[in-house]
Amino acid sequence: MTPWNAAKPGDSLNDIDTPALVLDLDAFERNLQRMAQALQGHKVRLRPHAKSHKCPEIALRQIALGAIGICCQKVSEAAVFVKAGVKDVLVTNQIMGASKVRHLMELASVAKIGVLADHAMQVQELAYAAQAAGIVLDVYVEVDVGAHRCGVAPGDEAARLAELIVASAPLRFAGLHCYQGSAQHLRQSQQRAAAIATAAELARMTRERIEARGIAVEIVTGAGTGTFLHERDSHVYNELQPGSYVFMDRDYGDNQRGQNDIAFEHALFVLTTVMSRASADRAVVDAGLKASSIDSGMPSVWQRKDVQYAKASDEHGVLVTEDAATPALGDRLMLVPGHCDPTVNLYDSLICIRGGQVEALWPVAARGALL
Amino acid sequence: MTPWNAAKPGDSLNDIDTPALVLDLDAFERNLQRMAQALQGHKVRLRPHAKSHKCPEIALRQIALGAIGICCQKVSEAAVFVKAGVKDVLVTNQIMGASKVRHLMELASVAKIGVLADHAMQVQELAYAAQAAGIVLDVYVEVDVGAHRCGVAPGDEAARLAELIVASAPLRFAGLHCYQGSAQHLRQSQQRAAAIATAAELARMTRERIEARGIAVEIVTGAGTGTFLHERDSHVYNELQPGSYVFMDRDYGDNQRGQNDIAFEHALFVLTTVMSRASADRAVVDAGLKASSIDSGMPSVWQRKDVQYAKASDEHGVLVTEDAATPALGDRLMLVPGHCDPTVNLYDSLICIRGGQVEALWPVAARGALL
Numbered sequence: 123m124t125p126w127n128a129a130k131p132g133d134s135l136n137d138i139d140t141p142a143l144v145l146d147l148d149a150f151e152r153n154l155q156r157m158a159q160a161l162q163g164h165k166v167r168l169r170p171h172a173k174s175h176k177c178p179e180i181a182l183r184q185i186a187l188g189a190i191g192i193c194c195q196k197v198s199e200a201a202v203f204v205k206a207g208v209k210d211v212l213v214t215n216q217i218m219g220a221s222k223v224r225h226l227m228e229l230a231s232v233a234k235i236g237v238l239a240d241h242a243m244q245v246q247e248l249a250y251a252a253q254a255a256g257i258v259l260d261v262y263v264e265v266d267v268g269a270h271r272c273g274v275a276p277g278d279e280a281a282r283l284a285e286l287i288v289a290s291a292p293l294r295f296a297g298l299h300c301y302q303g304s305a306q307h308l309r310q311s312q313q314r315a316a317a318i319a320t321a322a323e324l325a326r327m328t329r330e331r332i333e334a335r336g337i338a339v340e341i342v343t344g345a346g347t348g349t350f351l352h353e354r355d356s357h358v359y360n361e362l363q364p365g366s367y368v369f370m371d372r373d374y375g376d377n378q379r380g381q382n383d384i385a386f387e388h389a390l391f392v393l394t395t396v397m398s399r400a401s402a403d404r405a406v407v408d409a410g411l412k413a414s415s416i417d418s419g420m421p422s423v424w425q426r427k428d429v430q431y432a433k434a435s436d437e438h439g440v441l442v443t444e445d446a447a448t449p450a451l452g453d454r455l456m457l458v459p460g461h462c463d464p465t466v467n468l469y470d471s472l473i474c475i476r477g478g479q480v481e482a483l484w485p486v487a488a489r490g491a492l493l
Numbered sequence: 494m495t496p497w498n499a500a501k502p503g504d505s506l507n508d509i510d511t512p513a514l515v516l517d518l519d520a521f522e523r524n525l526q527r528m529a530q531a532l533q534g535h536k537v538r539l540r541p542h543a544k545s546h547k548c549p550e551i552a553l554r555q556i557a558l559g560a561i562g563i564c565c566q567k568v569s570e571a572a573v574f575v576k577a578g579v580k581d582v583l584v585t586n587q588i589m590g591a592s593k594v595r596h597l598m599e600l601a602s603v604a605k606i607g608v609l610a611d612h613a614m615q616v617q618e619l620a621y622a623a624q625a626a627g628i629v630l631d632v633y634v635e636v637d638v639g640a641h642r643c644g645v646a647p648g649d650e651a652a653r654l655a656e657l658i659v660a661s662a663p664l665r666f667a668g669l670h671c672y673q674g675s676a677q678h679l680r681q682s683q684q685r686a687a688a689i690a691t692a693a694e695l696a697r698m699t700r701e702r703i704e705a706r707g708i709a710v711e712i713v714t715g716a717g718t719g720t721f722l723h724e725r726d727s728h729v730y731n732e733l734q735p736g737s738y739v740f741m742d743r744d745y746g747d748n749q750r751g752q753n754d755i756a757f758e759h760a761l762f763v764l765t766t767v768m769s770r771a772s773a774d775r776a777v778v779d780a781g782l783k784a785s786s787i788d789s790g791m792p793s794v795w796q797r798k799d800v801q802y803a804k805a806s807d808e809h810g811v812l813v814t815e816d817a818a819t820p821a822l823g824d825r826l827m828l829v830p831g832h833c834d835p836t837v838n839l840y841d842s843l844i845c846i847r848g849g850q851v852e853a854l855w856p857v858a859a860r861g862a863l864l
Contacts, residue, residue: 139590173808217768218779244822272768398587400635412835435674437544437586490495492784
């Protein structure tokens with residue numbers, strides 16, 4: 123819907139119109155490699171979350187490096203990736219509503235699709251629709267292992283729902299979804315380790331209760347960029363769902379790294395221009411909250427300790443500076459978004475750069491895929 | 494970029510897939526009428542801000558009811574509206590960068606375009622480009638009347654910049670931009686009145702300094718939904734720029750209304766579905782922060798005092814409730830977004846409803862027009 127693109131392949135960094143969402147390809151590719159290496163030799167598979175990037179170009183590269191498939195959060199998001207050639211998508215969400223269920227069945231007829239449930243009513247609706255569509259659908263029980271959002275209680279409640287899925291002919295009970303989202307940004311490494319130890323113990327206990335009923339639990343899936351090494355080493359989880367590691371953001375950068383934690387690099391930036399320098403202590407840039415989501419706090423200014431991004435309005439960012447001359451009007455700065463996922467969702471394309479040049483534009487094809 | 498629409502004309506409210514951005518046409522039309530009536534008989538013209546709606550269907554209705562034109566915040570946003578038939582756009586922003594200036598000149602060759610400046614360098618670049626393009630461009634001096642964002646200091650500093658514009662042959666000095674953004678959400682009516690009294694006094698003084706130099710100040714423009722009656726009655730402002738009044742949002746709704754303030758109605762909603770009801774005190778809906786921007790706080794739940802929207806993550810909203818049965822799984826709720834502008838920017842279309850039916854889909858044609 124933008125009437126023109128911020129750049130075209132071959133442009134130099136200085137030619138990019140602002141604000142623009144810039145992907146540093148070298149850093150991005152190193153992040154992909156680091157993740158692949160971190161899981162090498164471990165009995166866990168990688169199913170990265172595509173809600174972070176919404177970009178088929180990225181998903182296909184993740185899969186080429188060993189990912190089993192991807193996660194999506196929305197049916198319409200999954201549809202974009204299936205259309206782009208992704209053959210295995212887990213929709214890590216409950217699906218309510220006739221239109222969504224119908225679209226989910228259409229996808230499941232052309233790709234391997236999984237979905238979550240935390241209530242008998244969802245299981246019944248999925249079973250009815252799968253029956254009508256003549257397909258077998260993978261359904262996971264979502265277990266609340268500490269995030270207190272969706273998910274049934276660990277233990278017998280989860281086991282009863284697994285039994286219901288097993289008893290629903292067109293559905294296949296695929297395993298447990300045990301994502302501990304609230305652990306991802308605990309700032310201390312030990313806090314994150316402790317939260318995942320608890321989550322893994324709840325997942326293990328739940329798995330055992332289900333197995334005690336004679337039901338196999340093939341997959342225990344979860345984990346995010348802040349904690350995935352703990353899930354990897356838990357001997358409970360066998361599938362990991364990190365998403366943000368491809369980009370990183372200011373919020374993940376604020377986590378204190380533990381001894382073994384992997385140093386993912388900032389690869390995603392909002393390129394912005396100083397458009398007003400009317401006051402000695404203030405520089406105003408052209409990237410506000412429609413250019414860099416502030417739900418997880420302000421962006422930081424990349425490699426600039428002399429300026430702080432203090433305040434965002436819709437189309438303006440106010441930087442505090444003690445120097446009346448620097449940054450100067452017209453200067454260009456790189457922001458590290460506070461939160462990568464909703465920031466990417468504001469753009470139609472990623473401007474991919476390497477060596478100071480634009481190498482490609484990658485469509486954020488699932489941008490706005492809310493349904 | 495959404496693979497399918499949330500609804501089609503003729504659908505009932507219950508058919509709309511969620512989350513969806515819903516416009517109550519009756520309430521919206523009453524809001525347009527209320528604004529037109531409020532300005533009737535006053536010597537001020539209306540130039541509503543289109544950054545709030547990004548929707549040509551709305552801009553054309555505002556103009557049909559007497560608006561002189563619209564404001565935009567970005568050049569690419571202005572381009573969308575010009576293409577849709579809007580003939581008079583004020584870009585209420587400083588424009589830095591060769592690409593933006595070039596596009597601005599292209600627009601100014603087919604429509605009446607104004608733009609702001611708060612620095613001599615901007616004036617020089619605009620003058621150079623206007624000269625090259627063979628056009629005359631309206632330039633306004635932005636004055637900081639209390640918001641402390643962009644804008645030169647009131648008084649002589651503004652007058653010097655006005656002189657520079659007058660001296661720059663291809664530019665026309667069109668007036669003063671005196672928007673007091675930080676006054677809009679002061680909760681008490683008297684606080685807002687006091688902030689605009691100060692702003693108007695600074696604008697008046699600046700106008701007089703410029704007129705003392707023999708330069709006419711044709712337009713003094715500014716105002717927002719929270720304060721526009723004060724600017725209307727100031728005898729200084731003669732153009733008003735409110736935007737949010739067409740929709741309203743939770744943040745504006747939280748303002749205490751003064752005696753004369755107009756009761757604009759909530760016309761914009763995010764329709765959402767309860768997708769998880771796994772806990773007695775918690776209902777999770779399918780509208781998170783990618784569906785309703787939380788920069789100005791959480792959405793409220795329309796006409797439901799029994800539930801509060803407590804927490805948003807990317808694709809989930811957690812509602813706190815004291816009733817384990819209500820709202821039930823699958824129930825549909827209407828949210829009033831915390832902030833209308835960035836919420837609208839998340840959607841490709843407004844689902845326009847009347848009498849419980851979908852009447853039309855209006856494209857949010859300038860969604861994502863960041864450049």
